[in-house]
Amino acid sequence: MRKLRYVRIVCAALVLLLISGVFFGLPWGQPLVHAQLIPALLRSTGAGWTVSIVLLGALVLSTLIIGRWYCSFLCPFGILQDVISRIARIFKPKHKFKPQPKVTWLHYGVLALLLIPAFMGSVAGIALLDPYSLFGRFINSIFDPFIRELNNLGAWIVSKTGHYWIVPVKIYWPPLWSMILTSSILLLVTAAVIWNGRVFCNTLCPAGAILRFLARFSIFQLRITDTICNRCGSCERECKTGCIDRKAKTIDFSRCVLCFNCAEACHKDGVQFQLNPIWKRNTSRKNNTSSPAKQTPGASASNRDQSSSEQSAPSSQHRRLFLRSGVIVTGLITGAAGYGQGRGQGKGRHGQGRHGDGVPYDHSGFNYWEPLHPTLPPGAVDLDEFQSHCTACQLCVNECPTHALVPGFLQLGILGFQQPVFDFSRAYCEYECNRCTQLCPTGALTPLDLAVKKTTRIGLAHFFKGHCVVHTEGNECGACIEHCPTMAVTGIAYRSDRPELLLPHVNPALCIGCGICQHACPVEPEAIRVNGLTEHETADAKQSKPLENVPDLSEGFPF
Amino acid sequence: MDRRSFIKLGVSSGIIATSGMRGLMADTISPSGIPDMVAVRNGEPAQMLDAALKAFGGMKSFIKPGQRVCVKPNIGWDKSPEMAANTNPELVRRTVEHCFEAGAREVVVFDHTCHRWQACYSNSGIEKAAKEAGAKVVSGDSELYYQEVEIPNGVVLKKDKVHQAILEADVVINMPIIKHHGAARITLSLKNLMGINWDRGHWHHTNLNQCIADFSTRFKPTLNIVDGYRVLMQNGPIGNSLEDVHLVKSLLVGTDMVALDTAATRIFGGNPADISYLSLAQDLGVGTMDLASLNVQRIAL
Numbered sequence: 084m085r086k087l088r089y090v091r092i093v094c095a096a097l098v099l100l101l102i103s104g105v106f107f108g109l110p111w112g113q114p115l116v117h118a119q120l121i122p123a124l125l126r127s128t129g130a131g132w133t134v135s136i137v138l139l140g141a142l143v144l145s146t147l148i149i150g151r152w153y154c155s156f157l158c159p160f161g162i163l164q165d166v167i168s169r170i171a172r173i174f175k176p177k178h179k180f181k182p183q184p185k186v187t188w189l190h191y192g193v194l195a196l197l198l199i200p201a202f203m204g205s206v207a208g209i210a211l212l213d214p215y216s217l218f219g220r221f222i223n224s225i226f227d228p229f230i231r232e233l234n235n236l237g238a239w240i241v242s243k244t245g246h247y248w249i250v251p252v253k254i255y256w257p258p259l260w261s262m263i264l265t266s267s268i269l270l271l272v273t274a275a276v277i278w279n280g281r282v283f284c285n286t287l288c289p290a291g292a293i294l295r296f297l298a299r300f301s302i303f304q305l306r307i308t309d310t311i312c313n314r315c316g317s318c319e320r321e322c323k324t325g326c327i328d329r330k331a332k333t334i335d336f337s338r339c340v341l342c343f344n345c346a347e348a349c350h351k352d353g354v355q356f357q358l359n360p361i362w363k364r365n366t367s368r369k370n371n372t373s374s375p376a377k378q379t380p381g382a383s384a385s386n387r388d389q390s391s392s393e394q395s396a397p398s399s400q401h402r403r404l405f406l407r408s409g410v411i412v413t414g415l416i417t418g419a420a421g422y423g424q425g426r427g428q429g430k431g432r433h434g435q436g437r438h439g440d441g442v443p444y445d446h447s448g449f450n451y452w453e454p455l456h457p458t459l460p461p462g463a464v465d466l467d468e469f470q471s472h473c474t475a476c477q478l479c480v481n482e483c484p485t486h487a488l489v490p491g492f493l494q495l496g497i498l499g500f501q502q503p504v505f506d507f508s509r510a511y512c513e514y515e516c517n518r519c520t521q522l523c524p525t526g527a528l529t530p531l532d533l534a535v536k537k538t539t540r541i542g543l544a545h546f547f548k549g550h551c552v553v554h555t556e557g558n559e560c561g562a563c564i565e566h567c568p569t570m571a572v573t574g575i576a577y578r579s580d581r582p583e584l585l586l587p588h589v590n591p592a593l594c595i596g597c598g599i600c601q602h603a604c605p606v607e608p609e610a611i612r613v614n615g616l617t618e619h620e621t622a623d624a625k626q627s628k629p630l631e632n633v634p635d636l637s638e639g640f641p642f
Numbered sequence: 643m644d645r646r647s648f649i650k651l652g653v654s655s656g657i658i659a660t661s662g663m664r665g666l667m668a669d670t671i672s673p674s675g676i677p678d679m680v681a682v683r684n685g686e687p688a689q690m691l692d693a694a695l696k697a698f699g700g701m702k703s704f705i706k707p708g709q710r711v712c713v714k715p716n717i718g719w720d721k722s723p724e725m726a727a728n729t730n731p732e733l734v735r736r737t738v739e740h741c742f743e744a745g746a747r748e749v750v751v752f753d754h755t756c757h758r759w760q761a762c763y764s765n766s767g768i769e770k771a772a773k774e775a776g777a778k779v780v781s782g783d784s785e786l787y788y789q790e791v792e793i794p795n796g797v798v799l800k801k802d803k804v805h806q807a808i809l810e811a812d813v814v815i816n817m818p819i820i821k822h823h824g825a826a827r828i829t830l831s832l833k834n835l836m837g838i839n840w841d842r843g844h845w846h847h848t849n850l851n852q853c854i855a856d857f858s859t860r861f862k863p864t865l866n867i868v869d870g871y872r873v874l875m876q877n878g879p880i881g882n883s884l885e886d887v888h889l890v891k892s893l894l895v896g897t898d899m900v901a902l903d904t905a906a907t908r909i910f911g912g913n914p915a916d917i918s919y920l921s922l923a924q925d926l927g928v929g930t931m932d933l934a935s936l937n938v939q940r941i942a943l
Contacts, residue, residue, distance in 0.1 A: 560846040628885075
């Protein structure tokens with residue numbers, strides 16, 4: 084038992100590295116990301132649900148067998164808290180954890196509050212405190228820019244010696260509000276960790292609340308062996324969830340994150356996995372005193388302790404409660420996702436309709452000075468469905484090779500808080516890329532093949548002639564024309580006195596809304612801008628005309 | 643010694659070197675001596691380059707042993723070599739090899755790409771080819787690498803930020819590809835130099851063609867190697883499908899960018915008078931559009 088703590092530390096360190104790696108383009112940790120509880124729960128109602136159902140089933144079953152191992156082994160935010168705790172210990176070696184109040188109903192209450200926006204078809208509430216997504220936002224808003232800054236400093240110093248082996252990367256600072264919000268949350272959590280360990284996990288964390296509920300009923304639970312324990316308190320001092328009561332010799336297993344600190348701390352190896360009394364047959368409850376050493380104490384302690392005697396109340400009642408509540412919570416979360424999905428069917432909020440060849444292109448409905456509708460990443464398919472799945476973990480934002488995706492503030496409304504949108508003034512959606520659609524762990528983005536993505540219209544470019552330098556200054560520019568990958572933006576001669584001037588013209592049938600035209604436009608704000616679609620469409624692919632008058636040098640050069 | 647005198651020295655020493663070898667190379671050297679421009683057709687990229695450089699007396703006419711060379715191909719777009727959106731990688735490879743054969747200390751290859759640079763470098767095949775030939779392949783994507791320079795003869799472009807690899811090099815080799823361009827009509831040597839500057843948006847905003855011409859008054863590459871092997875005839879500068887590309891099998895090499903671009907426009911089937919930046923550059927004394935006044939050597943393989 085005592086070695087399990089080291090097993091946990093090694094596994095957790097590996098998981099933390101692998102999951103962080105996924106945010107920096109390393110593929111190995113991806114299964115771990117897909118196994119995150121809340122994302123898997125959401126994905127089970129969206130694209131890629133089969134894998135999620137399997138992973139989810141494995142998570143629930145394993146929790147029902149040994150409790151909340153997830154929190155210590157698989158949850159990156161939990162592991163991050165352990166790392167912070169470990170660092171704090173360097174400065175305060177004699178730190179002792181104190182027992183925590185249970186606050187069960189506060190924890191479930193927070194979960195219920197977070198579920199309120201779900202009835203409006205958004206997971207914004209859960210997203211706010213989902214531990215995996217919090218970790219993702221920490222990586223995206225704080226860790227990533229810091230690492231890039233460090234890299235570039237190195238690259239610049241090295242380049243001064245005539246070497247270029249450190250490759251500079253662009254630093255795309257996350258929005259200020261996102262940095263402030265994320266760092267404040269991180270500071271608060273750090274303070275809580277320094278004060279008394281995993282406070283967040285047992286008061287606010289939605290994944291923690293679900294697992295806490297399951298762990299109550301887990302078949303095996305960590306318990307203190309009554310006959311061995313002399314109430315020395317070593318385990319209580321090491322318990323970072325504060326769930327051990329030394330005097331009563333009990334562990335509140337619903338709050339235990341299975342870090343095995345107590346098991347290691349006990350000099351007598353008195354903390355052991357034991358069968359949960361509620362799963363014992365009624366007969367075994369009666370003969371508890373005579374049971375073998377490993378299975379005894381749960382019940383024998385109950386003679387003295389009230390909370391334990393509660394646990395050994397009629398087990399069938401507990402089982403029924405477990406089943407009923409389990410169905411309700413799972414139903415609520417998946418139902419919320421499904422609700423948004425249903426709402427999205429067959430209608431777009433902005434009702435653009437299909438932009439075919441025959442549709443005359445009308446720019447008049449758009450005001451140059453007003454922001455257009457934000458553009459969602461490819462694979463989002465539909466705004467409502469997207470909002471009912473995305474927990475704003477920022478994996479797509481961090482992995483976007485051009486860094487055109489940013490966490491949205493209120494562009495998508497309060498229900499879309501922190502969900503990714505394109506910032507085309509910063510970069511554009513790369514034509515030869517479908518990375519974000521392949522990565523999304525919540526099913527908010529449907530995986531798209533590259534060929535499909537290349538004709539997926541996420542927005543539509545609108546040209547504001549009155550602000551284009553070709554029109555206003557009579558300057559030749561053509562930046563948008565040369566950048567367009569689908570040949571949707573072409574140049575047309577429009578002034579008979581200046582035949583060399585080419586005015587941009589958008590062919591909506593070919594435009595996919597990648598935003599590279601907007602990105603290339605030198606005017607501020609851009610004279611060609613993308614209006615995001617709430618329902619993604621399929622664009623036509625350009626067909627090249629056969630070449631006429633090709634150069635023929637067989638007779639010599641034409642000069 | 644500033645760049646211009648270096649170039650002059652390089653060229654004149656090349657002239658001296660080749661005139662000594664005139665007897666050996668009588669079949670390729672035209673009666674009037676060193677050509678101003680060599681046009682090669684009907685060969686593979688590396689083969690045509692070998693023939694062209696031979697007419698100039700080898701790469702050693704332009705590079706002295708121990709010099710630092712910067713090669714600037716067009717690597718602007720995330721496209722494969724067959725799509726002819728970027729300079730032919732085999733031509734880049736052979737160019738780098740020639741540089742080292744002439745005794746170059748180091749060869750740096752870069753471009754300030756339009757698409758994401760890592761994707762452009764790898765999918766164009768240029769990164770691999772250049773590295774295999776021994777060149778350093780450098781990112782052009784970080785403003786840290788760009789330094790501000792004055793452009794005294796510029797009409798609208800008075801100063802600009804230029805990649806330090808160019809500023810530190812003794813010899814600059816400009817390697818454009820001939821292709822259709824939706825905005826500038828055709829992109830060539832002069833337009834390719836846009837990729838050594840940082841702020842493209844400023845050029846577009848100010849007056850693209852005048853900026854291209856202004857910039858070339860300050861930066862005249864030692865040598866220009868114009869890739870006319872595969873030519874993107876329509877839907878440029880990116881290209882839509884292989885149907886847009888025509889196999890022309892030509893190569894132009896020379897020192898006068900305006901003359902080269904004039905000849906390349908003719909190969910493309912365009913009228914040089916329609917390309918505004920050519921006449922603007924000619925007016926600024928960068929070069930001449932009058933090919934008849936030049937010693938153009940034509941080689942068929």
